[in-house]
Amino acid sequence: MRKLTCILAITMLMAGLLLAxxxxxAADKVVxxxxxxxxxxxxxxxxxxxxxxVEEINKAGGVKVGGKMLPFAIESIDIRDAAPGVPxxxxxxxxxxxxxxKKPNALVVGPFRSEALLAAMDMLSKHxxxxxxxxxxxxxxxxxxAKNPKxxxxxxxxxxxKYFVGYIAGVMGFMNKEFGxxxxxxxNQDVAWARATAGIMTKIFKGKLKWDVVGHETFPTGAxxxxxxxxxxxxxxxxxxMPVFDMPQSGxxxxxxxxxxxxxxxxxxxxxITGPTxxxxxxxxxxxxxNSVFELGSIPSAKYPPSKKFYDAYLAKYGKPIEAGHGPxxxxxxxxxxxxxxxxxGSLDPDAIVAALRATxxxxxxxxxxxxxxxxxIYGKDPTKEALGCFFQWTDDGxxxxxxxxxxxxxxIMLPKGMKSAK
Amino acid sequence: MLQGTxxxxxxxxxxxxxxxLGFSVTFGISGVANFAxxxxxxxxxYLTWLGLHSLGLPFWLAAPGAVxxxxxxxxxxxxFILLRVRGLVVSEVIAxxxxxxxxxxxxxxxxxxxxEYTLPPLIDASVMIGDTYVDAQRLCIVGAGIVLAAFLWFxxxxxxxxxxxxxxxxxxxxxxxxxxxADKVAAWSVAFGAGYAALAALVILPLGTIAVNExxxxxxxxxxVCIVGGLGSTVGIIVASFLIGFAQILTATYLETxxxxxxxxxxxxxxxxxxxxxxxxxxxxxEERI
Numbered sequence: 081m082r083k084l085t086c087i088l089a090i091t092m093l094m095a096g097l098l099l100a101x102x103x104x105x106a107a108d109k110v111v112x113x114x115x116x117x118x119x120x121x122x123x124x125x126x127x128x129x130x131x132x133x134v135e136e137i138n139k140a141g142g143v144k145v146g147g148k149m150l151p152f153a154i155e156s157i158d159i160r161d162a163a164p165g166v167p168x169x170x171x172x173x174x175x176x177x178x179x180x181x182k183k184p185n186a187l188v189v190g191p192f193r194s195e196a197l198l199a200a201m202d203m204l205s206k207h208x209x210x211x212x213x214x215x216x217x218x219x220x221x222x223x224x225x226a227k228n229p230k231x232x233x234x235x236x237x238x239x240x241x242k243y244f245v246g247y248i249a250g251v252m253g254f255m256n257k258e259f260g261x262x263x264x265x266x267x268n269q270d271v272a273w274a275r276a277t278a279g280i281m282t283k284i285f286k287g288k289l290k291w292d293v294v295g296h297e298t299f300p301t302g303a304x305x306x307x308x309x310x311x312x313x314x315x316x317x318x319x320x321x322m323p324v325f326d327m328p329q330s331g332x333x334x335x336x337x338x339x340x341x342x343x344x345x346x347x348x349x350x351x352x353i354t355g356p357t358x359x360x361x362x363x364x365x366x367x368x369x370x371n372s373v374f375e376l377g378s379i380p381s382a383k384y385p386p387s388k389k390f391y392d393a394y395l396a397k398y399g400k401p402i403e404a405g406h407g408p409x410x411x412x413x414x415x416x417x418x419x420x421x422x423x424x425x426g427s428l429d430p431d432a433i434v435a436a437l438r439a440t441x442x443x444x445x446x447x448x449x450x451x452x453x454x455x456x457x458i459y460g461k462d463p464t465k466e467a468l469g470c471f472f473q474w475t476d477d478g479x480x481x482x483x484x485x486x487x488x489x490x491x492x493i494m495l496p497k498g499m500k501s502a503k
Numbered sequence: 504m505l506q507g508t509x510x511x512x513x514x515x516x517x518x519x520x521x522x523x524l525g526f527s528v529t530f531g532i533s534g535v536a537n538f539a540x541x542x543x544x545x546x547x548x549y550l551t552w553l554g555l556h557s558l559g560l561p562f563w564l565a566a567p568g569a570v571x572x573x574x575x576x577x578x579x580x581x582x583f584i585l586l587r588v589r590g591l592v593v594s595e596v597i598a599x600x601x602x603x604x605x606x607x608x609x610x611x612x613x614x615x616x617x618x619e620y621t622l623p624p625l626i627d628a629s630v631m632i633g634d635t636y637v638d639a640q641r642l643c644i645v646g647a648g649i650v651l652a653a654f655l656w657f658x659x660x661x662x663x664x665x666x667x668x669x670x671x672x673x674x675x676x677x678x679x680x681x682x683x684x685a686d687k688v689a690a691w692s693v694a695f696g697a698g699y700a701a702l703a704a705l706v707i708l709p710l711g712t713i714a715v716n717e718x719x720x721x722x723x724x725x726x727x728v729c730i731v732g733g734l735g736s737t738v739g740i741i742v743a744s745f746l747i748g749f750a751q752i753l754t755a756t757y758l759e760t761x762x763x764x765x766x767x768x769x770x771x772x773x774x775x776x777x778x779x780x781x782x783x784x785x786x787x788x789x790e791e792r793i
Binding site for chain 1: 504507508511515611612614616617618619621623624627629635636637638710711712714716717719720752755756759760761763764
């Protein structure tokens with residue numbers, strides 16, 4: 081009988097240990113998983129930003145979990161979803177591999193492609209792993225989280241297509257008011273977020289803004305000749321060309337626009353011309369282009385000091401400035417948000433972390449961070465009240481001047497050389 | 504609009520021809536379909552960039568150096584890998600594709616992923632032709648296309664190595680009896696094709712940025728032109744380049760740009776149905792083989 085009691089006790093102890101949630105185990109570190117396309121610029125710089133935040137936090141003692149200070153540890157995996165031709169299931173396998181093998185307490189950065197993020201949502205619910213995504217842009221995740229509580233583990237700390245559209249509408253409104261422009265030609269990459277952005281903008285142009293959409297072209301990822309579309313834009317008298325691209329080849333569009341001397345302002349998002357070294361890369365041929373940065377901090381603003389502090393710290397640490405307009409700032413902010421949430425929850429229990437994250441109200445490098453019911457960071461026009469994205473214009477002498485929103489604007493949009501106002 | 508379409512259609516055709524020439528030369532002589540071709544094209548771009556920016560070399564030194572290294576790498580691929588599987592078509596394809604994949608992914612692994620990888624244009628200006636602006640680099644591409652096509656003709660008709668190339672291409676066994684070393688010539692042809700890919704890269708890449716994925720696009724374009732024109736036929740390459748090049752620009756201009764990408768695939772499908780050996784292919788028709 082004594083032997084049986086002993087066996088039962090050991091069995092129950094082992095079962096208890098096995099069945100206990102990961103967070104309840106005596107952890108010696110808080111594991112952060114970085115699951116993204118590490119070999120693409122945004123992924124690489126976002127990963128660098130995560131490392132920077134982790135180093136800062138660990139240097140200051142780590143994260144306080146139930147009275148014990150634990151360090152952050154990073155486990156990363158390249159899911160390659162940004163590369164053309166890599167199927168979504170392959171990206172999902174990468175995420176699940178990291179979850180099963182490294183047992184992360186949370187994931188940061190996340191997939192590039194919205195298609196991959198949307199497909200991963202069920203897996204994240206199944207394994208109860210919070211994800212603070214900073215790249216994929218589809219607003220559909222927010223709707224799904226708001227509609228179904230099982231997706232509560234998915235957060236988005238960066239801009240989404242919906243807020244991006246709001247910023248573009250603001251810039252176009254300015255150009256209409258200032259120069260009398262009302263003819264736009266839309267060019268976008270054939271990926272979910274860019275299609276969504278172009279689609280919503282087309283409706284807004286035709287409806288609320290009362291612009292004439294003289295053409296709309298969609299380019300497959302990897303396309304490298306934009307000449308026919310530019311000729312169409314010129315022929316149809318477009319005054320503004322709105323590009324929405326995040327592929328390396330999209331820089332060619334600007335070169336061709338300049339070489340073909342298309343008399344239209346280029347205003348939208350082209351990832352290769354976002355960073356400060358783009359001026360040199362494109363031989364100084366990007367003067368006049370109005371481009372967006374999705375999160376403040378990835379570009380510094382003297383009018384919002386935390387963004388400049390982060391930007392300068394990154395430059396000092398890595399010896400290179402941030403080139404990506406999307407990902408680094410929110411990736412850095414995500415680590416601090418997690419630290420705050422874990423300390424507030426007092427444990428590594430995923431549900432408690434999620435509850436604490438949802439109640440976030442913090443000042444970050446990209447502005448004030450609060451989440452909607454769908455776990456999307458709220459964007460606005462004042463960095464002391466909401467998170468902020470912005471538009472800047474390349475000047476003819478190679479400087480990036482923030483032109484929108486007004487709260488952080490350093491100058492007004494100027495017409496490129498050779499273009500005249502329609503007023 | 505029509506004038507612009509014709510000008511850009513012509514330039515696009517020359518770009519396709521440049522991209523496909525090296526692939527076709529290699530296949531026509533050695534019979535090897537070099538699926539590492541796109542990777543070698545990208546490699547030449549990155550090597551030139553490294554020469555310019557990391558070693559601080561002038562362009563006139565960095566560019567020929569990159570061409571020579573690319574050709575050398577291709578020769579080594581033949582000597583150390585392809586020689587062992589020569590004649591086994593599927594193995595050749597798998598081996599070259601694998602090597603190409605390894606080269607491209609190695610560049611990705613080494614961090615060649617930013618937007619700063621660009622090559623300087625040979626002439627930095629715009630020229631107005633009629634009412635259409637064209638950048639001078641595109642005119643350089645046209646010039647390079649004419650020069651390289653002419654050089655290929657001269658090389659294969661008036662040089663010993665070129666004549667050996669043609670000998671092997673026409674009948675390998677007979678050439679062997681005449682003392683031509685088939686393996687050596689095949690290695691030369693792979694290197695020669697890679698050199699052409701490198702030269703094409705040097706004039707085409709300044710139009711945009713060097714990206715790993717460009718390697719896959721180049722391979723697809725080269726394959727499309729070669730299949731339509733007929734593998735190994737230089738005349739076929741030129742005709743197919745112009746057919747596909749103009750079809751792409753006309754499609755983009757008068758339909759939708761997104762349809763441009765399927766032009767090559769439609770052309771491949773059409774030619775496989777109508778004339779599987781390609782427009783100027785030397786392979787026998789299916790019915791003849793039966």
